[in-house]
Amino acid sequence: MKRLSRLVFATAVLAGAGLGARAAPTPQLAWRAPSGELATPAGARLPAQVPLGSTWKLFVYGYLVTTGAQEPLYRCGNVKREPGDEYCCEPGESIGRDAALQRSCGAYFEPRxxxxxxxxxxxxxxxxxxxxWLQALPALRPASTVPVPALLEALQRMPDAGRLAARExxxxxxxxEPALLAALGSGPRFKTWSWTDAQGERFGGAAGWLADGTAFWIGGAGTGQQVMQRDAARLTRDWAGTGQLTARPDAATLQAQPCVDVRFFARYPLARVLRRNGQPAAAGPLNEPGTYTLKFANGQQLVVPSQPGLLLTGSPIAPRLQARMTLEEYVARVVDREGVATETAAARALAIAAxxxxxxxxxxxxxxxxxxVDDDSRAQRVSPxxxxxxxxxxxxxxxxxxxxxxxVRYALDRSDAKAEAQLLGWREAVAASRAGQGMEALLRQAFPTATLTGWQAQGDCQPLPLAAQWLTDRMPRWQRQLRREVGYEPLDAPPQVCQLEVGTPHADLRRSRLWLREWQTRDGRVTLIHEYLHLAFRRHPRGQDENDIERxxxxxxDL
Structure with missing residues (x-):
């Protein structure tokens, strides 16, 4: 299996000023808020100097993004694997800027x-x-050492465009890391680094930004997987008092969010919208201080507070209410309308589903x-x-x-929609949440074939051309046997085969794509064939029978 990155997040901190000092037994954490002040957990002692490790790649990445560079892809050699290429790509394949940063492909960002x-x-x-130190290009070496405050200051000086692109x-x-996601959510985005001290002890860490623009640095003993499994809860406690894990994003992050236009009460026509004094509201923003009364054609009414984003359109006899909001405000309003936000894990799962x-x-x-999108019970209801x-x-x-x-679908109760094979039932989610299950477990139970990923990824396919060619070459030889199978339908064209970074291998039936981690081993090729068969039996119940597909x-x- 391809090793995708040096996930050595947890980093050992040097107890003294020199690199030869022994690593401290507990992780260290420091952050610098946009206002500039340095913060650490109570009682924490930072080392005098820390190595850059792989964090130098963040600054090259930010420079490329901000300057609009159009650098060539990095290609891994066909014959001889160069040192470090195991973090980049398979022999003969190429890698782009985003994947190179995520996988820690140093060769991609080499200044020369x-x-x-x-x-x-x-x-x-x-x-x-x-x-x-950052202004000197020769300083971009993993062995270069800087004080933690100086590294945080450099991260804070990253242009918004570079920071937002790096976060994605x-x-x-x-x-x-399931422990990290469960404890910290999607806010912290980090680049890992690693080094070894004079005694050969492994230490390393991570640096990045929270959603509100706060730059942070983490260091601790052991490999990244070990530290995150051991200390994710500790990191949560260190940040809990600051409120930064769920803080309002900074202005640049808010501006970068997609906007959503909502047409409220799509199935329930409004008759009138009245101001506080009982007079009809004029068309335009409903931002007069106080409240507005919405009277519906069916005789119901609803009082809502004034909001700059709430817009009254249409005519006095057929008013319409709409609003433009950021993506995350929209999601929060859906959580309020469709669930109960104080049921923490269930509400988080519902937010992802919405x-x-x-x-x-x-x-x-x-x-x-x-x-x-409409505010509609046939779609998603949105709180006004x-x-x-x-x-x-x-x-x-x-x-x-x-x-x-x-x-993705959800309902009040799974029994309300028994035909849905994959569906989040709110009542079941609340019960499981109260029993101690986290949001990821709730989603995995409701949507077993889905992968958790980022909005901006748009399901972009990083192609595996050799795997696709292997599949294309063998599809004809399988035709004779498959044509005897009930429910089989030949594909119009071979599917795309895409690299899966996280989650479970699966077939995207809508776009005829297969997602898998590797295909060089027999198990990997069986997985590739398995997901192809989901496409080939996509219109038949057998396509959902995992045992039959695996057989x-x-x-x-073996053919």
Whole structure:
């Protein structure tokens, strides 16, 4: 199996000023808020100097993004694997900028390969008032050491475009560790680093940003997997008092979110909208201080607070109410309307389901650039009131996370929709949440074939051309046997085969794509055939019978 990255998140901190000092037994944490002050947990002692390790790649990445560079892909050699290529790609394959950062492919960001000019580099970072060490291109070496405050200051000076792009590229690092995701949510995005001290002890760490723009650095003893499994809860406690895990995103992050246009009460026509004084409200924003009374044609009424984003349109005899909001405000309003936000794990699972449903079903507006959706019981209901703090917390804790690989539906109770093979039942989710299950377990039970990933990924396929060719070459030889199988339908064209970074191998029936981790071993090829058969039997119940599909895959693997 391809080793995708050096996931050595947890890092050993040097107890003294020199690199030869023994690593401290507990992880260290420091962060620098946008206001500039340095913060650490109570009683924490930071080492005087820390190595950059792989964090230097963050700054090259940010430079490339901000300057609009169009650097070539990095290609792994066909014959001889160069040192470090095991973190990049398979022999003969290529890798792009985002995947290179996430996998920690140092060869991609090598300044000589990119032909970076030292004077341009210095001017770029000097213009942004970055620390002097970052302005010197030769300092971009893993062995270079800097004080933690100086590293955090450099991260804080990263231009918004580079920071936001890096956060999206690094999301798989957060998703890969279940303990990290359960404890910290999708907010922390980090680049791992690693080094060894004079005694050969492994230490390393991570650096990145929270959703509100806060730069952070973590260090501890052992490998990344060990530290995250051991100390995720500790990191949560260290940040819990600050409120930063569910803090309001900074302005640049908010601006980068997709916008959503909601048409409220799509199935329930409004008759009148009245101001506080009982007079009809004029068309336009409902931002007069106080409340508005919505009177419906069916005789019902509802009082809502004034909101700048709430817009009254239509005529006095046929008023319509709509609003434009950010993606995460929309998700929070759905959580308030469709669930109970104080049921923490269930509300987080619902937030991911609501965001996924929107991505799968909303209509993009060509003219406005927003997603358009109705507030409708046949779709998703959206609260006309500002979201509650608990709903905002659920949306922010899961910000940007969506499910791919299955159509997402949910209902009050699974028994209300027995025909749905994959569906989140709210009552069942609440019961499981109260029994101690986390949001990821709830989603895995409801959508077993789906993968948790990021909104911006859009299910982008990083192709595995050799795997696709292997499958294409063998499909004809399988035809004779498969044509005897009930429910088989030949595909119009061979499917795409895509690299799966996180989650369970699956077939995307809508786009005829197969997602898998590797295909070089027999088990990997059986998995490839298995997912192909899901496509080949997509219109027949056998396509959902995992045992039958696996039996066929094992047979075909030996042909």
């Amino acid at each position: 390969r990119l032909k970076l000019d030292a004077d341009n580099w210095q001017r770029f970072w000097a213009d942004r008032q970055a620390p002097a 590229a690094l999301l798989p690092n957060t998703l890969r 965001r996924s449903w929107l991505q799968q079903n909303a209509v993009p507006s060509v003219s406005q650039g927003c997603l358009m 009131r500002p979201p509650s703090p608990a709903a905002e917390s659920a949306a922010r804790f899961t910000a940007g996370l969506v499910l791919r690989g299955a159509p 066929l895959a094992q047979q075909l693997a």
